[in-house]
Amino acid sequence: MKCNAGKIDRVLRVIAGVALIAWAIMSGNMFGYAGVILVVTGVVGFCPFYPLLGINTGCKLSND
Numbered sequence: 001m002k003c004n005a006g007k008i009d010r011v012l013r014v015i016a017g018v019a020l021i022a023w024a025i026m027s028g029n030m031f032g033y034a035g036v037i038l039v040v041t042g043v044v045g046f047c048p049f050y051p052l053l054g055i056n057t058g059c060k061l062s063n064d
Helices: 007-027 030-044 049-053
Strands: none
8 A cells, every 4th residue: 555645634634534533422423433534544644535536645655
């Protein structure tokens, strides 16, 4: 799996995911648990839909 999500993209995904999860917990709306997908893709740095759409927001991995 190649990284295809850049730093800003990943941070925004995690923030939006946590917000959706919090909303799901507070409101009881199951749709909000879709935020788990955003958190996972933000942490991993790979979005499975990006290659299908030809998107790459630029992720640099260091080999330190």
